[in-house]
Amino acid sequence: MQEGFHDNQRNLRPRQRMQNICTEAVRYDVNATLGEDDRQKPINRSLYSYLLHEMAEASMKYAVAENIDPDEFETDVLSGALAVVQNLRSALVKDWNDKTLDFWDNHGSPVDKINADKVPYIDRSSFESVAGDYLALPYRSQAMDRFLVKVLIAIELYAFGDEMLNEKTFGFPPVSPLKQRHVVLAYFRGLLINGIIFGGIAALALFAASKGWIGETSAGWTSGACVALFVLLGTISAFALPFAWYAQAKARRNVRKLLLAMTTIYNELRSNGPISAQHIRERVSSAAEDGVVWPAPLFAVLDDIIARTGRF
Numbered sequence: 001m002q003e004g005f006h007d008n009q010r011n012l013r014p015r016q017r018m019q020n021i022c023t024e025a026v027r028y029d030v031n032a033t034l035g036e037d038d039r040q041k042p043i044n045r046s047l048y049s050y051l052l053h054e055m056a057e058a059s060m061k062y063a064v065a066e067n068i069d070p071d072e073f074e075t076d077v078l079s080g081a082l083a084v085v086q087n088l089r090s091a092l093v094k095d096w097n098d099k100t101l102d103f104w105d106n107h108g109s110p111v112d113k114i115n116a117d118k119v120p121y122i123d124r125s126s127f128e129s130v131a132g133d134y135l136a137l138p139y140r141s142q143a144m145d146r147f148l149v150k151v152l153i154a155i156e157l158y159a160f161g162d163e164m165l166n167e168k169t170f171g172f173p174p175v176s177p178l179k180q181r182h183v184v185l186a187y188f189r190g191l192l193i194n195g196i197i198f199g200g201i202a203a204l205a206l207f208a209a210s211k212g213w214i215g216e217t218s219a220g221w222t223s224g225a226c227v228a229l230f231v232l233l234g235t236i237s238a239f240a241l242p243f244a245w246y247a248q249a250k251a252r253r254n255v256r257k258l259l260l261a262m263t264t265i266y267n268e269l270r271s272n273g274p275i276s277a278q279h280i281r282e283r284v285s286s287a288a289e290d291g292v293v294w295p296a297p298l299f300a301v302l303d304d305i306i307a308r309t310g311r312f
Contacts, residue, residue, distance in 0.1 A: 048102070084134050104147075114165050157262040178252055202223040276310065
């Protein structure tokens, strides 16, 4: 890209030169992503261009403050800022041929998407690596701070919600309390199955006795044993029913509580005004104590923000 600058541009003030470099770099990157032959073609506003611009701006302010030469800025500073945004997009776009620039829905409801079984693609490992790369940079962008926190919260929200609400059982008993059959229905279903099994065995024994295949005494003992086992298992199930009912209700309440906690925190990040990183840190810590397993970089990013301005 540096070859595209005219010689007289080198006589501009360093800040102006860096500004030009940033503008050209963002335009080039967006057009390259779109597959445009003309990499200098004017671009429209999108999430991708916005994050590229904000990160480029942050890197430029750092370079100016550190008196970095504009030529070194492009290769040693700006490239790192753009790489973070590029890798971030790759972690949220499943198909490499996908040219989507607005790769995250900031306005949609995660719960609605989960209920509709339309959970967005997120490469959790790659995204966490992006957060680490960002924290390794010597400069920060408020836009990137907010986006990282939002998606790191969404990662667990979508993963947990999808597991609880859209569990694929493939014929096996569901693990999700919300997908499990109610214990009362399971109790009556168990009685019915036991009745069919033991009743069938008893009927078969009586039929065999009527045909003379076995003695009436054997048939009587067999039938009696079936009745006794049916009553015994039914009694045990009835005794355990209140405890199982309570445990299932508690598990379902806990799942809903965790989903509500994560959804509430995510929705708080929709504000266009400044957000207290300490407040979000306390909220996610409280949710973690209740059982939410947040991505580890979430705490690192929030702590980094708190150590700087405390808001994002």
